[in-house]
Amino acid sequence: MRSQAVLSIASMAAAAHAASNDTAQTPRAVPSLWDGQCFYPTADGGFQLETYLGRWYQVAGTLAPFTAGCKCIYAQYALNDDGNVQVNNTCEAEGRPVNILGTASPADPTYGLDGAFRVQFPGQPAEECPGPNYIVQDYANDIAIVQSSNFTTLFILSREQHLEESVIQPGGTAGCIVASRLAEASPELSILVIEGGANNYNEPIIVNPALYLQNLAPCSITATFHKANKSEHLAQRELVVPCGGVLGGGSSINFMMYTRAQQDDYDSWKTPGWSADELRPFLRKLETYHGTGAAKDHGFDGPVHISSGSYRSLIAEDDFIEAGKALGYPEINDLQSLDTNNGVSRWLRYVSPEGKRQDTAHTYLHPKLQAGDAYPNLHVVVQAKVLRVLIDGDSKRAVGVEYTPNPAFQALGINLTQAPTHTVRARKLVILSSGACGTPAILERSGVGDPKILQRAGVPVLVDLPGVGHDYQDHHLIIYPYRTNLAPEETIDGILRAGRDAPTVFSGNKLLGWNAMDAAAKLRPTEDEVQALGPEFKESWDRDFRDAPNRPLMLMVLVNCFLGDQASVPVDQYASIGTYTAYPYSRGHMHITGPELKDPLDFDVGYFSDANDIDLKKLMWAYKKQRELMRRTKMYRGELAIAHPRFPEGSKAACTELDGPLELGNVRDVEYSAEDDAAIEAWIRENVGTTWHALGTAKMAPREKMGVVQPNLDVHGVKGLKIADLSIPPENVGANTNNTALMIGEKAADIIMRELGLQGTMSE
Incomplete structure (x- = not known):
């Protein structure tokens, strides 16, 4: 089978050298010369000795005394001072390398072209037709066919050990x-x-879910960082977008949130073979599901385990779910069935029950x-x-x-x-x-x-x-942190503070198998909220969302920690709400500026480049919505002001610090002035970032x-x-x-x- 593959490649490569009237699948014909006793092949007219030197692997060939019982056969060709070529043939026999040295001398003009050599090895018998070996094809310096003048030996050589x-x-x-x-x-x-x-393989910061942020640190060698062009829409910032830079790609460094697309999403592709119903079998095939939900919606014998991992913080999880209900969003048993939307749910993750990514x-x-x-x-x-x-x-x-x-x-x-x-x-x-x-x-x-x-x-x-x-395209993300009354075992703040020492300090701790995300939501605004966002927003809503109830406007997730630099905040236990747009209108581009890897990219993330700032208005709505949700939790002790908008002095929307929760059941929405909205807009432009969803x-x-x-x-x-x-x-x-x-x-x-x-x- 291997020799067939090689011959096929050789034939295709030969076609690249064929005359213009040859078809793409026809190798060049190589005539042989007959002198009355022996045939002499015609060598490759384009042969160049300099490019032929170096190592060649034998991927197929006739039997030769030296190679009997051998494997891993290769030849090394080097130019001697006298103009001859040293031939060092090596192979492996019974686990030991064996080699034989010989000399290849250019044949005299009788035999024609430069690709003809007399090859001599010590102790080898003389041939009946004593002509030279011929390099009859030299395919772009990658594949070569070498045969003797009497056609008793033929070798197919490759620059690569495996084709x-x-x-x-x-x-x-x-x-x-x-x-x-x-x-x-x-x-x-x-x-x-x-x-x-x-x-x-078994890299601690990858296999232990709680250490995922280390993969996104500026010094990380498991991510690839792409610096975007300066953007007028983002307060003149040059956004940096990390992507997977390790085996497994993004699945090795992401936040591990098990989140499926909507039925409408795949149907909107309008591509034969790629509708939601046609893709459901593949969605089931990949997973072993350990959660609730209808059996028809999930798979139970796939390679990827979907579970709670080794730990859940039920206190914070329940708190988030109840707060969502207080805002009118029901708890949905399975928000990943492709046909459910506009509610809060308990989230699973791409983590095994034993706690491994x-x-x-x-x-x-x-x-x-x-x-x-x-x-x-x-x-x-x-x-x-x-x-x-x-x-x-x-x-x-x-x-x-x-x-x-x-x-x-x-x-x-x-x-x-x-x-x-x-x-x-x-x-x-x-x-x-x-x-x-x-x-x-x-x-x-x-x-x-x-x-x-x-x-x-x-x-x-x-x-x-x-x-x-x-x-x-990318989903646009902002994360807002809050002070809480959570206990140390209910967040991963301690693990994040431990940094690179965390695998040792927390060895055997079930928190290592947790990504600190137990609850999330897919949300849509109310009719009053749509109206409040202005006529341009309403126009886009009526066009793309009103008659598509399967489409969320925004995703929100509870994260049991402060996701920024732990050294910048007091030692405490935090919770954060991440908000990100589901279907941004903004578009960017990514192009090369030169032919080499070292040449910078022309990279425009495109955030907020859409007409009428619809994407920006989505995130302004999300800021107010997530804040109201968090204010209705028992754990809430105020906003961590360093990561919230800078509201003007005396604003009713100013951040607060509390010793206890607000009076649940009697929480009034925060009032925002026009100046407050301007502060929110400025904060979003200055801080929006990637969701790593390019x-x-x-x-x-x-x-x-x-x-x-x-x-x-x-x-x-x-x-x-x-x-x-x-x-x-x-x-x-x-x-x-x-x-x-x-x-x-x-x-x-x-x-x-x-x-x-x-x-x-x-x-x-």
Whole structure:
């Protein structure tokens, strides 16, 4: 099987050198010469000795005395001072390296071209036809076929030890799922995962849920930080957006909130095969659900455990639920069924009952990587950045990727400007899974994108696809902290204060298996609140929400801690409310400015760039709503003023500090003046940030609608290239996006397996 794969690749590569009248699938014919006794092959006319030197791996060949009983055969070619080439053949026999040295001398002109060599090894018998070895094809310096003059020996050599039939890069949330499912489906597929970050296996700050904020610290090596352009809408700030920078992608560093999209969300994509009803089987397949709710809505034997983890703070959880009811929002038993909305609910998390994070590396990849020789077809390279996809200019087919060591992990003093690049070839497929912040840059460096952007960046245009990097979206987040009367075991403030020492200090403590988020809500405003937000807001509400009761305007979550710098606040126990928009109107972009990794990105988050400031008004409504909810809890002891709007002196909306709760059942809403509203607006512009929910930068839509991929995830205009990550959703989802990423991974695996003639994961 391996030799068939190699020969197939060789034939395809030969086509790139074919005459212009050859078809893309026809290898160049190589005539042989006959002198009356022996045939002499014709060497490669484009052969260059300098590029042929170095190491070549034998991936197929005829038997030779030296290689009998050997494996891992390779040859090292080096130029001697006398113009001859030293040949060092090495292989492994019975666990020991064995090598033999020989010499390759350029043949005399009788034999023609430069790709002909006389090869001599000590003690080897003379051939009946004593002509030289010929390098009859040299395919872009990656594949070579070498044969002897009498045709008794032939070797197929490759610069890469393994010729991958499928390349998945990098090891993001969805990419790990695709790689795992394909490895299960066929041992004939050779799968390579290329991850820009480190291996996350059993990393304490990843597997222990309570330590998740350490992954987002400025010095973190498990996140990749993208600095955006200065924005006039955000008080001239340059927002920084962290994304997954470790195996497992965002699923390894996120907040682990189990939040599903709405039925309307997937239906709004209007894409064949991607409606909510068509996606439900994949949503069930990925999970083992440990919560309440209808059995038809959930899965019970998938890789990802959905549970409460090892701890819940029932006091704070109940408090939040009751406060929501006091505001008119009912408790909903299962707010993740796709068809429930506008209420408060007890939240589960991507955490096992034993208290371990359920990222896709640990749930899909690592079980196979740790299974000995059970999956020899699955390979992972970490700390390696993909530069570009290699696309054949004639056939417009993706034939591999080029990658380089990630500079963030290189030793000090290395010359990073000359870091080595590596090429891996793909016979069947290249799959991008770099996320909404990574995939567009790889596509553009590969020559796929808007011609104007590529030309400015100095990248040759291979495929005109203007939608690449367009329509960047993110949910807009602000977190508001409060003073509470919670006990130390009811928050993770102590764990956060312990910092890097937390795994040791809290070893064995059940709080390590908790993300401090037990309750949340999907909310819509009342009719009076819609009217109060102005005519432009009402117009957008009537158009996009009024007749779509399945769509929330805002999500809110209770977090049992202060999420900022613990050194900036008194030692205490805090609670915070996070508020984030479900369907922002604002759009941004993410593009390259040059052909290399070191070139900065042109990154516009686009926050509040929408007409009539509708997104801003959503967050102004959310500030007032979350504050009223918190004021109706028993734990409430006032606002932590350093993270609330700076209300004018004497304002009725000023922050307070209390010794006890407000009189529940008799709490009056805070009154806000026009000056107070201005203070809220200013605070939001100065402090709104990412929810780490970037999507839409390579959306699934027709090309004429700025689409980048088709419903089968093929990139428009490129063969053998698919995208499987959060860059593909054409519209946003009213939820944290991890669940959508997991679904995309399962759906992508099913699509690919069907196309490869393997059994799909879902029944017809």
